[in-house]
Amino acid sequence: MNRHPLFLFSCLCFGFAFFYIPILSMIFFSFNKSRLATVWGGFSIQWYGKLLSDGQIIKAAVLSLEIALLSATFATILGTMAGISLARFKRFRGSTFFSGLVTAPLVMPEVITGISSLMLFIFMAQWIGWPGQRGFTTITIAHITFSMTYVATIVQSRLSSMDLSIEEAAMDLGSKPWQVLKDVTLPIIFPAILSGWLLAFTISLDDVVITSFTTGPGATTLPILIWSKVRLGVTPDINALATLIIVVVGLGVALAGYLMYRVEKQRQRDMQIAVAANQ
Amino acid sequence: MEGSRTLAADTDTTGLLPRGAGYSLRNWFNRRGWRNIIIASPYVWLLAFFLLPFLIVIAMSLATRAGTSPPFAFADTWPYVDFGNIARLFEDPVYVRAYLTSIYNAGIATALCLLLGYPMALAITRVRGTWRNIFLLLVILPFWTSFLLRVYAWIGLMGANSWFNKFLTAFINVLVPADMALRSIPMMNTNFAVVLVMVYSYLPFMILPLYANLERLDGTLNEAAMDLGSKPWQVFRDVTLPLSLPGIIAGGLLVFIPASGEVIIPSLVGDASDPMIGRVINDEFSAARDWPMASAVAVALLFMLVVPMMLYHRFESRAQAGSEVKS
Numbered sequence: 283m284n285r286h287p288l289f290l291f292s293c294l295c296f297g298f299a300f301f302y303i304p305i306l307s308m309i310f311f312s313f314n315k316s317r318l319a320t321v322w323g324g325f326s327i328q329w330y331g332k333l334l335s336d337g338q339i340i341k342a343a344v345l346s347l348e349i350a351l352l353s354a355t356f357a358t359i360l361g362t363m364a365g366i367s368l369a370r371f372k373r374f375r376g377s378t379f380f381s382g383l384v385t386a387p388l389v390m391p392e393v394i395t396g397i398s399s400l401m402l403f404i405f406m407a408q409w410i411g412w413p414g415q416r417g418f419t420t421i422t423i424a425h426i427t428f429s430m431t432y433v434a435t436i437v438q439s440r441l442s443s444m445d446l447s448i449e450e451a452a453m454d455l456g457s458k459p460w461q462v463l464k465d466v467t468l469p470i471i472f473p474a475i476l477s478g479w480l481l482a483f484t485i486s487l488d489d490v491v492i493t494s495f496t497t498g499p500g501a502t503t504l505p506i507l508i509w510s511k512v513r514l515g516v517t518p519d520i521n522a523l524a525t526l527i528i529v530v531v532g533l534g535v536a537l538a539g540y541l542m543y544r545v546e547k548q549r550q551r552d553m554q555i556a557v558a559a560n561q
Numbered sequence: 562m563e564g565s566r567t568l569a570a571d572t573d574t575t576g577l578l579p580r581g582a583g584y585s586l587r588n589w590f591n592r593r594g595w596r597n598i599i600i601a602s603p604y605v606w607l608l609a610f611f612l613l614p615f616l617i618v619i620a621m622s623l624a625t626r627a628g629t630s631p632p633f634a635f636a637d638t639w640p641y642v643d644f645g646n647i648a649r650l651f652e653d654p655v656y657v658r659a660y661l662t663s664i665y666n667a668g669i670a671t672a673l674c675l676l677l678g679y680p681m682a683l684a685i686t687r688v689r690g691t692w693r694n695i696f697l698l699l700v701i702l703p704f705w706t707s708f709l710l711r712v713y714a715w716i717g718l719m720g721a722n723s724w725f726n727k728f729l730t731a732f733i734n735v736l737v738p739a740d741m742a743l744r745s746i747p748m749m750n751t752n753f754a755v756v757l758v759m760v761y762s763y764l765p766f767m768i769l770p771l772y773a774n775l776e777r778l779d780g781t782l783n784e785a786a787m788d789l790g791s792k793p794w795q796v797f798r799d800v801t802l803p804l805s806l807p808g809i810i811a812g813g814l815l816v817f818i819p820a821s822g823e824v825i826i827p828s829l830v831g832d833a834s835d836p837m838i839g840r841v842i843n844d845e846f847s848a849a850r851d852w853p854m855a856s857a858v859a860v861a862l863l864f865m866l867v868v869p870m871m872l873y874h875r876f877e878s879r880a881q882a883g884s885e886v887k888s
Contacts, residue, residue, distance in 0.1 A: 287793070290687065293680035294696070297768075300677075300761065301703050304714035307725070311717065321722055364603035374600055382874065383607045389814075389870045391822025393839045394859045397846060398614035401856075404631050405617055427610040430603065460595040488707045491824050491843075505709055512709070512829060516717045524710040535705045539698065 305528060312521035329522035339507065339523065346487055346504040349418065353425035354483035360426065361433025361482070362475055366463070368434065369441035387431045396495030399424040403496065416498030424496040425486040432485065433478035440474035441467070473542055480538055484531065622646055622857035633852050646857035656841065656858060660865065663838040666752055667821035670759040671767075674816045675809065677760070678767035682808075683801075685768075686775045697772070704765040712829055715758045719748040719830065754830040755837065759820045766819075767812040774808025775801070807876060814873040818866055838862050 312330075316323025333339060364384050367374070374380075387395060403413055403420050413420055448470070452462045468475075490505045497506060504527075511520055623642035627634035635642065650656045685696045703711060718725040726745050734742040748754050778801065786796045824839035831837065836844075838858065846855035 287687075290680045290684035293677065294684040297677055297681045297764070298699055301699070301764070303725075304711070304718050304761070305703070305706070308710075308714040308717055318722070360603045360606055363599045364607075367600045367603065371596055371600060376604070380600075380604055380607075383604070383612065385874050386870070387607075387611055389818050389866070389873055391819065391839060391862060391866070393822060393824045393842050394615075394618070394863060395611075397842070397855060397859055398618045399610070401617045401621060401852075402610065402614035423610060427606070430606070434603070458591050460591065463595070484705055488709070490709050495846075505707070508709055508713070509825075512713050512716070516713070516720065520713065521717070524707070524713060527710060528706045531706050532702060535702060536698070 308521050309525045309528070312518065312525040314518055314521070317518065329518045330526070332519055333522050333526070336519075338502075339504070342502050342504045342507040345418070345501065349422050349425060349503060350483050350486040353422045353429060353486045354479050356422075356426045357430040357482040357486075358433050358475060358479040361430035361478055362437050362468075362471075364430065364434035365437025365441060366467070369438045370463075370467075384431050384434050387428045388435065390428075392428075392489075392491040395424070395428055396492040399427070399492065400495040416496060417501035420496045420498070421493050421501060421503070424492050425482075425489065428492065429482035429485045432481050433475070436474050436478045436481065437471060440471050444470060473545060477538075477542065480535075484535075618856045619860055621853055622860045624853040624856075626851050626853055631852065632850050643853075646854050647861075649854065650857055650861050656838075656861075659836055659838045659841045660861070662752065662835055663821045663862075664865075666755050666759065666827075666837060667817050667823075670756050670763065670820050671813050671817045673756070673760045674764050674767040675813060678764055678771055678812065679805075679809075682768045682771035682775055685772055700765050700768050700772075708762060709825060711762055712758055712826055715754070715761065716749070716830060719754055719757075721745040721747075721749075749830060751830075751832050752835060755823075755827050755832075758826050758830055759816075759823065762826065763816040763820055766815040770811040770815060771805065771808040774805050774811070778804050811873070811876055814869050814876075818869055818873065821866065822862055 311322075313325050313327060314321075314323055315326035315328070364380075368377070368381055368384065371377075399420070400416075403416055407413060444467075449462050449466055452466045453459070457465065488505060490509050493503055493506055494509070497503070508520060508523065511517065621633060623644065623646070624633040624635050625643045625645065626632060681700070685693060685700075688696065717723060720726060722745075726748060730743050730745050733746070737743075748757075782800050782804075783796050786800050787793075791799065821837075822839045823837060824843050827837040827840040828843065831840065839862075842855050842858050842862070845851050845858060849855075
């Protein structure tokens with residue numbers, strides 16, 4: 283059978299062109315001298331200079347990073363717990379309901395999650411007087427809630443594909459169940475936890491809809507700022523900002539992917555050595 | 562409840578051992594406590610910050626709009642609720658039309674994602690080694706970069722003065738007679754733009770589950786079918802396509818569900834006179850400040866999506882079970 287049919291690879295090329303031409307076009311026009319964002323008027327890096335001197339953008343970027351770091355960390359802790367519960371403690375009371383509860387935020391339209399989080403914070407303010415003002419804390423709580431389910435899914439699927447006999451061996455050697463978890467299971471699923479954190483971080487950094495509902499006066503994250511600017515139309519400084527974000531995220535993801543690939547390779551090599559030594 | 566039950570069990574079994582507050586706490590932890598903590602922390606969090614808010618939204622959809630702050634009120638008399646908002650969903654053609662537009666746009670986008678994503682996923686399974694990893698990375702990379710900025714990139718391309726629009730216009734003008742020639746294609750603020758950008762944004766969600774499914778297929782089945790005299794397209798129709806149905810369903814739901822509730826894309830590139838439901842909810846909430854109506858529209862959207870969501874959950878758990886059996 284023909285392994286490389288022309289049709290399939292034409293589709294692949296078309297798909298990649300479709301993916302990357304808009305992004306490349308945006309990067310290209312960020313170096314445009316003209317104020318008109320889509321008509322070429324010569325090369326210039328003035329928009330980058332303007333960007334770096336814009337205090338509002340810098341402030342929003344710092345706020346976004348703070349929220350993303352905090353929410354990703356909490357989401358990873360809670361999500362890992364949820365993933366372990368679902369994959370290892372299969373039959374506890376309400377486990378079916380719990381697994382539904384973990385999947386639901388994944389598929390729930392963002393606008394509903396956003397509205398319901400806002401309603402909760404408004405009702406809480408009425409009932410218990412907290413949160414007095416929406417902002418950093420409320421955004422972080424909302425981000426934890428929906429990104430923890432992504433972490434849970436990753437951790438759960440990693441645990442399900444993991445060899446149970448390693449854990450059983452540790453049990454046979456006298457470890458208590460939670461020691462097995464701490465000393466055996468968690469180190470093995472560490473790459474999954476790390477990629478869960480990375481996913482939670484980028485989701486938080488990117489979120490517009492849920493943030494727009496849970497934010498308050500004075501707490502403008504970078505996506506909210508871009509959102510309010512983009513609604514007014516295409517401008518060269520947004521092109522420059524987009525280019526910076528895409529380059530930073532792209533490099534970050536490529537680097538993280540490479541590092542995880544190396545860790546995984548090293549692990550496989552170690553296992554091969556261990557197996558060879560046993561023979 | 563479970564905590565107290567296990568605590569009682571622990572004190573029974575530890576009756577022979579030395580007692581002490583620190584000891585029994587540690588003992589409780591070693592037995593079942595750690596397990597309860599691990600289950601309860603995310604459980605309680607999701608109940609408090611996901612389920613409870615959602616119940617509040619359902620309650621809110623039965624309230625009425627008021628001039629107070631926050632702008633809603635419940636009726637004073639029995640049954641304390643008002644079904645006016647729910648009734649308006651069916652009576653007011655704005656809402657009915659918005660739901661239909663959402664299903665239509667999301668359905669077309671899903672079909673186009675499948676048509677483009679399937680051959681892409683199949684092509685990736687046909688290469689080996691480093692190239693496969695590079696192709697996969699190229700599919701995943703846009704997914705990691707900002708969603709908003711990817712929509713923004715298309716705004717730049719679709720405007721009447723952009724090179725892309727001029728290129729497409731020139732292309733079309735070659736095909737049509739000279740007197741029908743266009744000056745530019747009106748792409749921005751149409752449902753065509755919404756579908757195009759949705760396909761662009763959600764294509765990775767289609768490719769990845771399809772790839773995962775196609776990659777696991779047993780290549781010997783193809784060879785067997787070939788040996789029995791099937792032509793390549795017959796092999797595809799009779800072997801590959803039926804076996805990849807779970808991947809098609811998973812990918813289709815992963816595109817359809819978020820696409821039908823999409824807010825950002827219809828707000829930025831969509832037609833304001835024929836909006837999708839996500840935009841209606843957002844406008845109802847932020848601009849009109851009619852919270853009860855926005856809640857009712859949101860609850861109805863969720864009911865519309867319940868069947869696809871349950872389907873997805875079932876497929877996910879089945880896939881999970883399958884991978885466990887395998888390992």
